[in-house]
Amino acid sequence: MALTRSFRDTVATRVKRDSAFREALLTEAVQALIAGEPDVGKSVLRDYINATIGFPRLSELTSTPAKSLMRMLAPGGNPQARNLCAVLDHLQKETGVRLTVSVAA
Secondary structure, three states: OOOOOOHHHHHHHHHHHOHHHHHHHHHHHHHHHHOOOHHHHHHHHHHHHHHOOHHHHHHHHHOOOHHHHHHHOOOOOOOOHHHHHHHHHHHHHHHOOOOOOOOOO
């Protein structure tokens, strides 16, 4: 059986070289959260964090322990809006991706 790269490695490589993919990944995470699919949103957000700045750096920025951030975004995690907004704010600043909100008719 041939060796293959892990999904995490594949995502991380693509995020680093493709700014459109990086933007789409963060957008997908937030859209899933807004659409009432928190487990999907948190999963994609974890992938995004791991592929970009990592939990240790996010911990420094948010003054929240990395393990707490990981638990918050785990399948059973229930992040407070304040914490989730802080995470999204710092991710946007660190990765250069700016999200905007628009109303769809």
